[in-house]
Amino acid sequence: MNRSLPIAALVDLRRQPMEDVLERVEEALRVRLDREALVRKRRSLGGRTERGTWVRIERRGFERIGPQGWNGTEAAAVLQGVAMPEWYRGVAWREPGGPVMWRADELELLASASVAGGALVLEEPGLPDAWWAALNASMDALADQQTPRIATPDTVTITQEQVTRTLGEVFPGVTDTRIERWAPAHADLTWANVMAPEFSIVDWEDWGMAPRGLTVVETRRPRHP
Known part of the structure; x- marks a missing residue:
């Protein structure tokens, strides 16, 4: 570029x-x-x-x-x-x-709405086990894909240099920042981009290969208080 x-x-x-x-x-x-x-x-x-x-x-x-x-x-x-x-x-x-x-x-046009209006949920959304099973199935299927695309979270392309720089700023004691494995990721998997009650994922404009584990931590099941 x-x-x-x-x-x-x-x-x-x-x-x-x-x-x-x-x-x-x-x-x-x-x-x-x-x-x-x-x-x-x-x-x-x-x-x-x-x-x-x-x-x-x-x-x-x-x-x-x-x-x-x-x-x-x-x-x-x-x-x-x-x-x-x-x-x-x-x-x-x-x-x-x-x-x-x-x-x-x-x-x-999907009949279901976003789980949340923003990236975070502050209360348990009350999603059924079938919804979580559909999420897991989609994440497993995504991980099995092959693509030459590189993920661009918030329109910024993920690179080894970017990861090293970011980790160095947050964890200055970390010396080994090598990305050992890349895997397909949605790259913007927030609560605003998952639908319910029928599960679906929207907004795929920035998906691509990313450091393995990114998809896993993008959306987590809220813990009960």
């Missing part, structure tokens, strides 16, 4: 007019988005369509797009045995006048 590229200006999509982008997505995917039910986040937004699907739209600067690209949601469609919404189609384009890309993916 060309590190000399300027960093794209930070834009909070929750506070920006988006009508031009929405119209472009609708024309490209031939859908009509429900303007009244859009879910806006800092760098992405999503909404239902009139044909009963879900469209996720994201803005990303060139400095956050490596040689492998950023079509993680599309690439995840080939994963076997992992509970996730079906991917139908996507479109990407460059923002005029700047080092920025936009991407929109049309996916299956």
Whole structure:
């Protein structure tokens, strides 16, 4: 990746007019988005369509797009045995006048909602054993996959150098930081990205190979008080 590229200006999509982008997505995917039910986040937004699907739209600067690209949601469609919404189609384009890309993916609309609105849960969510069994089955299936993709948690590509630097900052006494084994990981497996009561995992844009164990600690079963 060309590190000399300027960093794209930070834009909070929750506070920006988006009508031009929405119209472009609708024309490209031939859908009509429900303007009244859009879910806006800092760098992405999503909404239902009139044909009963879900469209996720994201803005990303060139400095956050490596040689492998950023079509993680599309690439995840080939994963076997992992509970996730079906991917139908996507479109990407460059923002005029700047080092920025936009991407929109049309996916299956899930009936279940996120377990939590954020990354953490403060109370036992009361999920049945069948839900946890489905989570374990999906994690086992993910671990058996093969991919050349490298995970990009929060859009940052995981590297040996990054791991060494981070561990050195937190645990200065640790000297051996070598990653002995890499394994496929979702890379953003928080409570906001798992659904219930029917189990499914969403938001696959940053998945890829990561240090073994990352997926294991991403989502844990809460302990009863």
